[in-house]
Amino acid sequence: MPSRAAVVLAILIAGATAAAVPASADDGRIGIRLLEAPVDRRDDPRARVYVIDHLNPGTKIERRIEVANNAPTPRTIELYPAGAAIEDDAFTIAEDRTANELSEWISLDRPSVDLDPYSRTTVLATVDVPAAAARGERYAVVWAQASAPTGSPGAGNVGVVHRVGIRVYLDVGPGGEPPSSFEIGDLTASRRPDGVPTITADVRNTGERALDLSGSLNLVDGPGAMRAGPYPVTLGTTLAPGTAGQVVVELDARLPDGPWTAELTLASGLLKETSTVTLTLPPPGASTRATAGDGRPFLGWTLVGVAVVALVAAGLHRDRIAARRPRARRASAGVRPAGRTRP
Structure with missing residues (x-):
């Protein structure tokens, strides 16, 4: 003993x-x-x-x-x-x-x-x-x-x-309570050697009170219009005022790589923020990074393309009208094109 x-x-x-x-x-x-x-x-x-x-x-x-x-x-x-x-x-x-x-x-x-x-x-x-x-x-x-x-x-x-x-x-401190706020930064998709994908989000406490972060992540617009989630945020991240840290979400190893639209919602008490990005799950041992606000980027580029096509078409139409106007003015003033006679 x-x-x-x-x-x-x-x-x-x-x-x-x-x-x-x-x-x-x-x-x-x-x-x-x-x-x-x-x-x-x-x-x-x-x-x-x-x-x-x-x-x-x-x-x-x-x-x-x-x-x-x-x-x-x-x-x-x-x-x-x-x-x-x-x-x-x-x-x-x-x-x-x-x-x-x-x-x-x-x-x-x-x-x-x-x-x-x-x-x-x-x-x-x-x-x-x-x-x-x-x-x-x-x-x-x-x-x-x-x-x-x-x-x-x-x-x-x-x-x-x-x-x-x-x-x-x-x-x-004197006066009222100071404000609380936070921002979600970039999201990083990784896959562990065992095949389990994870999403890591950068978070910054922009307020003056500590935060205990919780939340969940949904995957939408996946292959074949698949949806998955919600996946809970791993608890335990506490941020002091003015500091930055990370939260992690563990996903299902059976998920296809994507691309996916990832919708991450984080909360601390009554505070809530959401970030939407488009990302693809990488192979084991690799990672990909997506910037907050990059959600549905293909739609954005499509709208830009439509706008450019519309502007080009409008410009060509305007040039055609401008090319016809001089002939119309010459005809109304009795000027005939050179080399031509009237019967």
């Missing part, structure tokens, strides 16, 4: 918890979810799962949070805030209980709760912004944590720590 038990940390940054379900072993499962959102964000799906708000310095907010024990044994669940950041296009959590400026502004009305099997309770989280706080957006997590001790059923000699949390996005 080893002298020290290994410890496994199971982490889930959750916005909502599933309903309590029976467990076959004492696995220590826990859940957490936000119970309320600001009135002006009630239609924002992100604000229903994350704490997202804007506060002036010297003000505070309170949020009710539900904590659940989804295991068949009693649990003591610890509650605490910790720091977070946005790095490499992802919401990144600080190690263990490492604090940052925002997490130090967050307090919970209880440091822990004791829950019976398959039970839940409500705790109150308060975010109190100091009067001297500088302008800017900050990130943190409110954590719920429970441990399955070494030797418990299903754990053996491994101590398992289960941790679930709710993200906090807080912008601080």
